[in-house]
Amino acid sequence: MLEERRSCEFQLWRVNFTVLTILAVFCFLYYVSIFCVVVPWLSYSVPGITNIWVLTLTTGLSLYCYLFCVVLDPGRPPPGYLPDPEVSSVQEVKRKDGAARFCTKCQHFKPPRSHHCRKCQRCVLRMDHHCPWTNNCIGHGNYRAFFLFLIYVNAALIHVVGLLAAHTLHILQTIHLQRVLRTGLQAKPVLLAAGWIGSIWLWAVLQALAFAIALPLTIGLLLLFVWHVHLVAVNKTTIEYQEGVTASIDAAASGLGVVELHQHPYDLGLYSNMMHIFGSNPGQWAAPPCRPTAGGTAYPTKWDMPANGEH
Ligand SMILES: [Zn+2]
Ligand SMILES: [Zn+2]
Known part of the structure; x- marks a missing residue:
């Protein structure tokens, strides 16, 4: 109960200079798009209002999910956690002697899929990665928010x-x-017709700057989104993917069978994987989260599924 309450606490100290810079970039791109493009160009016509509403909605939702990822706990192993010996032997055995995973830094057993984050100096449930852009780990508690943010x-x-x-x-x-119509050298494009601001050059610089920021950001975040679509589809974390790659390299080097090492126990099939990550009600998958995802110390595996199931 105490742990549940602690996991819901806002970690405002996570808001650092990087987070504030990203929030400023959000505001800058929104401001330029609305007040230097949509309003002077489309005014408050139906296309203008539609653009304002859609951009305000997507920006607001992404800001909400971003701040959620920053200030809310990704999930930590509950105090006194003891692994289920049967489950841990099936799911993952990281130690060569077959014993349950134990974090020597935190001095407790590690639940399946949890890892110790060196930056956060603690263990994180279903740790995906430590994200410097949120100054927080992305783990069990905030992965759904992270994916929706993307x-x-x-x-x-x-x-x-x-x-x-x-x-x-x-x-x-x-x-x-x-120019073609020869309306004179002083003819100005639509921006000055609005008469809101004295210099077309300032607006041009603002828009060029916004474009220079938005384009690489879009490409980078689109690639990140595609990558996480793949991870969600196979119910893997970034760490588990890296471990799989490392294992297959090790296996290839030592001549072991690669196929068995590639088997990922948590891949239950696309629909089950999505239900597991986004919730059991598909109608609410796209809804922004209001609290960290519950649980996180045990995960169903493909061996738990009925024989005539998806796998
Ligand atoms: Zn730890
Ligand atoms: Zn971390």
Whole structure:
């Protein structure tokens, strides 16, 4: 009970300079997209309002999930945790003598899939990786929030990149058209027509800067999203993937069978894997989380499934 309460505490000390910088980037991209692109260009027309609503929604949801990943506990082994000898022998035996995994730094047994994080100086349940961009580990408690963050932030970034690119094209076409029509050297594109701000150059610099930030961010986060789609599909963590690769390299080097070492006990089939990570109700999979995912000390394996199941 005490542990459950502790796991729900907000870890505000996780908010460091990196986190504040990322929040500032969020705000900057949102500001430029709405107030330098959508409002002057589309005004409060139906497309304008639709763009504002969609971008506000995706930005708000990604900010929420991001802050969730920063300040909420990824999950720690409960005090006095004792492994189930039968389960641990089937699921994973990391020690060569076959004994249960024990963290010598935290001085307690490790539940399946948990690992000790050197940065956080503690064990983390179903540890995926330590994320410097959230100054926190991504583990059992916040993995769903992390995955949803990747969905929402990619939607928002693709929207931002699309808006900036479309607006730049629109301005170039406007300038070209004005030249063609010989409306005079002072003819200005749509930005100055709004009359909100004195310098078109400031807006151009802001949009160029936003584009220079948003484009590589979108590419990087899209790749990260695709990677985690793969991990979710096979119910693996990044650490387990790395361990699998290492094991297969070791096996190849020592001449052992690679196939058996590749068997991942927690891969229960796509639908079961998704239910396990996002919850039993598919209607709520995309809903933002309001508390850390419960449990985390035991996981069903493919050997727990009925013989005529998905595997
Ligand atoms: Zn530990
Ligand atoms: Zn960590």
